[in-house]
Each structure stands twice: as structure tokens, then as C-alpha cells.
Amino acid sequence: MYEQTFSRTNPGCIVFLLDRSDSMKQPWQSSGGTLAEGAARAVNKILLDLCVKSAKEVGGRARHYFDVGVFGYGACPVGGGEGVEPALAGQPIVPIPQVFDNPLRVEAEQSVDAVAGSRLPVWIEPVFGYRTPMCQAIATAGEHVYGWAASHPDSFPPIVINITDGMVTDSPFDGADLAEWAARLTSIETRHGRTLLFNIFLSPTVAPEALFPVTAADLPEPGPELFAISSTLPASMVANARGARVEIADGARGFVFNAGLATLVWFLEIGTRVADVRDR
Amino acid sequence: MTGRAVTGRAERIPLPLLAASALVAAGFGWALLFRDRPFETTLAVVLGSAAVGALLAALLGQPLTDRPRPPDRPSSGPGAGGAKPQTAPPQTGQPETAQLVLPVGQPAGGAPSTGQWWNREAPPPAAPTTATAPTRPAPRDLGELRDSARVVQCPRCGAFRLDVRHAGAGYAFRCRADGHEWTWLPGTTWPVVVVASRRRNTR
Numbered sequence: 001m002y003e004q005t006f007s008r009t010n011p012g013c014i015v016f017l018l019d020r021s022d023s024m025k026q027p028w029q030s031s032g033g034t035l036a037e038g039a040a041r042a043v044n045k046i047l048l049d050l051c052v053k054s055a056k057e058v059g060g061r062a063r064h065y066f067d068v069g070v071f072g073y074g075a076c077p078v079g080g081g082e083g084v085e086p087a088l089a090g091q092p093i094v095p096i097p098q099v100f101d102n103p104l105r106v107e108a109e110q111s112v113d114a115v116a117g118s119r120l121p122v123w124i125e126p127v128f129g130y131r132t133p134m135c136q137a138i139a140t141a142g143e144h145v146y147g148w149a150a151s152h153p154d155s156f157p158p159i160v161i162n163i164t165d166g167m168v169t170d171s172p173f174d175g176a177d178l179a180e181w182a183a184r185l186t187s188i189e190t191r192h193g194r195t196l197l198f199n200i201f202l203s204p205t206v207a208p209e210a211l212f213p214v215t216a217a218d219l220p221e222p223g224p225e226l227f228a229i230s231s232t233l234p235a236s237m238v239a240n241a242r243g244a245r246v247e248i249a250d251g252a253r254g255f256v257f258n259a260g261l262a263t264l265v266w267f268l269e270i271g272t273r274v275a276d277v278r279d280r
Numbered sequence: 281m282t283g284r285a286v287t288g289r290a291e292r293i294p295l296p297l298l299a300a301s302a303l304v305a306a307g308f309g310w311a312l313l314f315r316d317r318p319f320e321t322t323l324a325v326v327l328g329s330a331a332v333g334a335l336l337a338a339l340l341g342q343p344l345t346d347r348p349r350p351p352d353r354p355s356s357g358p359g360a361g362g363a364k365p366q367t368a369p370p371q372t373g374q375p376e377t378a379q380l381v382l383p384v385g386q387p388a389g390g391a392p393s394t395g396q397w398w399n400r401e402a403p404p405p406a407a408p409t410t411a412t413a414p415t416r417p418a419p420r421d422l423g424e425l426r427d428s429a430r431v432v433q434c435p436r437c438g439a440f441r442l443d444v445r446h447a448g449a450g451y452a453f454r455c456r457a458d459g460h461e462w463t464w465l466p467g468t469t470w471p472v473v474v475v476a477s478r479r480r481n482t483r
Contacts, residue, residue: 142398
């Protein structure tokens with residue numbers, strides 16, 4: 001299980017659930033920006049990383065190794081009001097070549113840890129407002145993830161990464177609480193395993209980072225709940241992490257608390273890397 | 281950038297109601313306490329009471345007039361979308377975040393019209409993947425390549441190190457070993473290659 005590589009025949013599916021609630025306006029550690037800005041920046045970086053992985057030659061066009069989706073929940077900048085909204089040009093799941101060709105803009109990168117070069121394409125804008133309808137986000141994204149899995153039974157299972165800073169405000173939603181929604185989402189499977197749900201818990205407070213933990217001990221609320229719904233990292237990802245000299249225990253969950261930008265990008269790289277893409 | 285939908289108060293307090301409430305409150309205060317006081321004192325109290333009365337009337341009257349708009353009324357906020365607004369619970373306690381919001385409902389764009397995906401059966405294992413199958417050119421016929429390929433040698437010395445260029449419909453060759461030049465047209469026979477053994481020549 002979880003051994004399939006990404007290829008054009010069997011592309012991968014990576015979906016981000018992006019908290020756009022009002023509390024995401026809080027400052028993010030010492031970055032000088034808000035949590036919303038940090039989260040959007042990390043997602044933009046990992047989208048660029050996926051584009052670079054999908055281009056076989058420098059400067060070449062991205063090939064269809066991935067399908068990507070970003071669902072914002074909380075404020076809906078396009079539709080207005082509160083709810084869940086696809087954040088990639090209004091499309092729920094988009095092939096990576098289409099992502100590659102359609103950034104909102106390209107801006108200069110100020111950080112020294114740029115993924116590729118000093119110019120960073122921007123696909124996702126930082127937005128915040130309203131409450132945190134996380135359950136509805138899973139329900140909405142789950143519909144599209146289900147459809148994707150049904151049409152890609154031989155692909156690596158979908159990877160869903162939830163980036164949030166706080167408490168869910170719509171649990172129970174439609175008769176099911178957050179844990180039930182997460183269980184429904186991770187019950188979607190391909191021949192190579194069940195959907196993986198990873199959680200990134202951002203916090204404005206100064207606290208030690210917790211990266212790929214095996215226990216929820218010492219996590220502030222709602223850390224234990226988010227930890228509980230996070231999938232255990234499959235062996236292929238554990239091997240990737242150890243290959244990158246990350247100390248990681250067996251049974252580690254796809255969860256990170258209080259990550260800075262570098263750790264967050266690192267988490268996303270490990271969480272989205274199964275193996276090198278295969279040229280077929 | 282946040283795109284928040286801010287809807288204003290539904291309706292204002294009617295002015296006649298405000299004035300009547302203020303006058304009633306002022307008269308009530310004057311009748312109770314200041315009938316035997318000087319005129320200035322009475323006037324000050326009446327005006328003060330009127331102001332307090334107006335404020336109370338506004339506060340008491342607001343819940344009755346802050347009703348939801350009828351569905352067919354045009355909305356004023358960018359994200360109102362014609363839906364029924366309701367007050368959002370305070371989240372962080374900061375005034376700028378308290379606002380009227382839309383109910384959690386149908387998401388904009390790409391939302392499933394009917395949910396229940398979690399109750400469906402598992403995706404069929406043998407579903408076709410034609411949507412993502414890459415289109416590949418037909419493999420090249422190697423037999424054709426074999427027939428069309430030609431290993432050329434200098435007809436005079438048998439060397440393989442040749443320069444070649446197009447010359448009209450054919451090709452012009454020059455041997456780098458002995459400088460011999462010749463031309464060849466496709467379809468014609470290749471010049472007979474006469475190769476003398478180096479050992480025999482050196483004897």
C-alpha cells in the first residue's frame with residue numbers, strides 16, 4: 001500500500017483545505033505577517049514545488065503528474081460571505097499544467113529559503129473573515145476527492161492537507177462531527193490505500209514545534225482533536241522523511257503544530273512526496 | 281482583499297416614534313419632580329430627559345425594526361447574494377470583526393448539489409482512466425529505418441570518416457582520410473568500394 005508513484009498515467013491528487021476564518025488575521029510568530037499570509041505563502045511555495053517536479057527540464061512546461069485543489073473555508077472572497085470556496089480560479093481540482101500556466105501574478109521573493117529562484121508565483125491570496133466551517137470544507141472537498149478517486153483507481157490515494165489555526169465552528173455539520181467527517185474523507189480509497197488527511201495547526205503563541213508526533217500530549221486545544229483525525233504517515237513517506245534526515249518514529253501522524261514557514265514548507269514537501277515522479 | 285460581506289442595519293427608527301417617545305419621557309420627568317422649580321432648571325431637565333428618552337427609545341425600538349430583509353429585496357453588500365442575513369457570534373471580541381454574515385450554505389463554485397458521497401459504494405476498482413492517459417505517438421517502424429539507413433564508406437579507401445552535404449536532389453561526400461569527393465543520388469547504386477588491405481599495401 002502507498003507504494004504507487006506519480007506518473008502521467010496515474011497522477012496524484014493533492015488537496016489543501018485552507019482556513020480563512022477571522023482568527024487567521026493573528027500574527028504568525030515573528031514573521032511580521034498574519035497566519036493567513038503565512039499559510040497562503042506556504043501553499044504557493046508547495047504549488048510551485050509541484051510545478052517544478054512536474055517539469056522534466058528547466059523552464060519546461062509542467063506535465064500532468066498531479067491534480068491539485070485548494071478549498072478555502074471561512075471568508076469567501078469571490079462568492080462573498082461565509083462558506084467553502086475553491087480558491088484556484090474557482091475550480092475544485094485542477095491539473096498541475098493548468099496551475100502552472102495561470103498564476104495570479106509573479107512577485108519577488110524576499111526570503112532566503114525560496115524553493116526555486118527569487119520570483120514566486122502567487123496562486124492563493126491571504127484572506128480571513130467569519131467563522132471556521134471545517135466540517136463543511138471536508139464535506140465539499142470530499143465530494144470532489146471521491147469523484148477523483150473513482151476515476152483514478154490505480155493512482156496513489158488522494159492527500160488532503162488541512163491548514164488551520166483554531167476551533168471548528170460548524171461541528172456537528174449535517175449530523176456528523178469533525179471526527180466523523182474526517183473518517184468519511186479517509187474512507188475514500190484507491191487500490192493503493194485510503195485517502196490521507198494531514199493537519200497543520202498554526203498558532204500565534206510562542207510554543208515548541210511538534211512535527212510528525214506520535215502522541216497528542218502537550219498539545220493545546222484543539223491540537224488533540226486535530227491530531228486524532230490525522231492519518232498515520234505511510235511507510236513510503238516515513239522513508240522519505242528519514243532520507244531527509246528527519247527523526248521520525250514509527251506510527252507518526254501527519255500533523256504539525258506551531259510550525260514556522262521553513263518547517264511548514266518542509267512538512268508539505270514530505271507530505272506530498274511519495275517518490276520521484278515517473279516519466280511515463 | 282478579504283471580500284467580506286457587510287450588510288448594514290435593516291431599517292432606521294421612524295422619526296415620529298422617536299419624538300413622541302422623547303416628549304413623553306420628558307413630560308413624565310417634569311410632572312414627577314420639577315413642577316415647583318425655576319424655569320431654567322425645568323428646561324434643562326426637560327431637554328436632558330428628551331435626550332435620554334430618545335436614546336432609550338432607539339435602544340428599545342431596534343430589535344423590532346432590525347428584521348431580515350425580504351428575499352426579493354435587492355441587497356447592498358458585495359456578498360449578500362440575496363440570502364437571509366443573520367448576526368454572527370463574536371469570535372475574537374474585536375469590533376471590526378463583528379458583522380452580519382451569510383449562513384453556511386451552498387458554497388460558491390464547484391459545490392456538490394447533492395452530497396451523500398460518504399454513503400455511496402467504494403469507487404469501482406476497474407474504472408477507466410482515459411481522462412488522464414497521455415496521448416503518445418505511434419512507435420517508429422524500425423524495419424523501415426533499417427531499410428532506409430545506409431552506412432557509407434569512401435569508395436576509394438574505405439574510410440568511414442566522411443563529410444556530407446545536400447547537393448541538389450542528392451548528396452555530396454568528401455572523405456576526410458584521402459580527400460576523395462563524389463556525389464550520390466538516392467535510388468542509384470552506391471559506388472563500388474574498393475578497399476585495399478593496409479597490410480598488403482605496406483608490404
